[in-house]
Every structure is written in structure tokens, then in C-alpha cells.
Amino acid sequence: MAYSISDFAARFKGGVRPNLFRVDIIGPEFFQDLRFFCKGAAIPASTLGAIDVPFRGRQLKVPGDRTFEEWTVTILSDVNWQNRSAFENWSHRINAHSANVSDFDSDDLGYYGDAMVLQLDRSGEVLRRYVLQDIFPTSIGAIDLTMDGNDTVEEFTVGFAVNNVVVDGLGIDGGAGGSSSFDIQVGGRINIGGFSIGGFGTL
Numbered sequence: 001m002a003y004s005i006s007d008f009a010a011r012f013k014g015g016v017r018p019n020l021f022r023v024d025i026i027g028p029e030f031f032q033d034l035r036f037f038c039k040g041a042a043i044p045a046s047t048l049g050a051i052d053v054p055f056r057g058r059q060l061k062v063p064g065d066r067t068f069e070e071w072t073v074t075i076l077s078d079v080n081w082q083n084r085s086a087f088e089n090w091s092h093r094i095n096a097h098s099a100n101v102s103d104f105d106s107d108d109l110g111y112y113g114d115a116m117v118l119q120l121d122r123s124g125e126v127l128r129r130y131v132l133q134d135i136f137p138t139s140i141g142a143i144d145l146t147m148d149g150n151d152t153v154e155e156f157t158v159g160f161a162v163n164n165v166v167v168d169g170l171g172i173d174g175g176a177g178g179s180s181s182f183d184i185q186v187g188g189r190i191n192i193g194g195f196s197i198g199g200f201g202t203l
Contacts, residue, residue: 020122
């Protein structure tokens with residue numbers, strides 16, 4: 001059966017734009033207007049391993065364990081230096097720059113944070129929601145300073161280790177939840193007696 005360009009257009013519907021997104025991060029530190037200063041991010045990636053099981057000269061592939069790849073964001077430097085300072089202080093509290101010590105003991109999970117990536121459509125509505133759970137910064141990129149850096153603004157990258165990803169309320173592990181038609185985001189984190197409670201939710 002032949003399909004026309006009109007058939008394609010009716011199904012493609014203009015496509016999805018990579019520049020229509022929003023990123024929010026909740027951690028031990030406060031980030032100011034990060035949804036405006038986050039220049040770039042990524043839909044989080046994960047890999048499902050495969051196990052080769054030998055049987056009579058052949059290899060049977062069976063599903064292995066899932067791993068979540070490092071998640072990276074690109075941040076524009078703000079004039080108050082607040083966001084860069086917040087990432088640096090978060091990393092410093094996990095493991096100090098000058099000494100091999102931490103603000104968090106073995107019973108305190110307060111060093112974890114959560115992040116949310118929203119893919120938006122051209123009307124600003126949420127197409128897809130990814131919540132990255134129990135993340136912490138593993139790398140804070142350099143900012144190149146140069147006398148000939150004209151017509152540009154400073155930016156830097158931050159890499160995060162990720163423990164779990166929830167997609168539109170449906171956990172990667174198959175947990176039920178379902179997607180909500182309401183785009184009301186609730187974020188918060190409370191430390192009580194060394195235990196951290198909170199994160200992103202959808203009402």
C-alpha cells in the first residue's frame with residue numbers, strides 16, 4: 001500500500017523538539033532558577049545486560065541486570081555564581097576537597113538528590129516525564145577562561161550517578177503508577193534523624 005507525504009505529516013505531527021525541555025534538581029543544596037539556567041540535558045539512558053549461557057555448542061542469551069548510565073547536564077553560569085557554588089558544595093559535603101572526610105555518616109542518606117526531566121510539546125505541555133532518583137554529582141566540569149572568548153557566555157557540565165529512573169509514574173522495574181493528566185509538580189526533601197525523605201511527586 002502506497003503512503004503519501006500527507007499520510008506521513010498526519011502521523012508525524014511536526015515531531016518533538018530537543019530544545020523544549022525543563023530540568024529540576026532537588027539536593028542537599030538549593031538551586032536557583034535551574035530550569036532557566038540548564039542549557040542542555042539528556043533523556044536518561046539505561047542498559048540491560050545480556051548473559052550468555054552455553055548449551056551444546058550454542059550460546060543462549062538471557063536478560064541480565066540493568067545499569068543506569070551517568071547523567072550529564074550543561075549549566076549556564078549565573079552572575080551570582082549560586083548554582084556552580086551549590087554543585088561544588090554538594091560535592092564537598094560528600095567528600096571534602098581538603099580532607100578525606102564527609103558531612104554524612106553511614107546512616108545518613110542526605111547526600112542523595114532527585115532530578116526531573118520534562119519533555120515539552122510546542123504548546124508547553126508535558127509529553128514525557130523522567131524522574132531520576134537517588135543521584136549525586138560525580139564530576140563538575142571546568143570552565144575555560146580565555147581573553148578571546150568573545151560573544152559567548154560561561155557554561156559548565158555536571159555528571160551524576162543515578163540509582164533509579166521512573167518514567168511517567170511507571171517505574172523502570174515495572175512498578176505500577178500510571179501517568180497523570182495533571183502537570184503539578186511537588187518537590188521536597190526532609191532529613192529526619194539521619195534519614196532523607198522526599199523527592200519529586202506528581203499530583
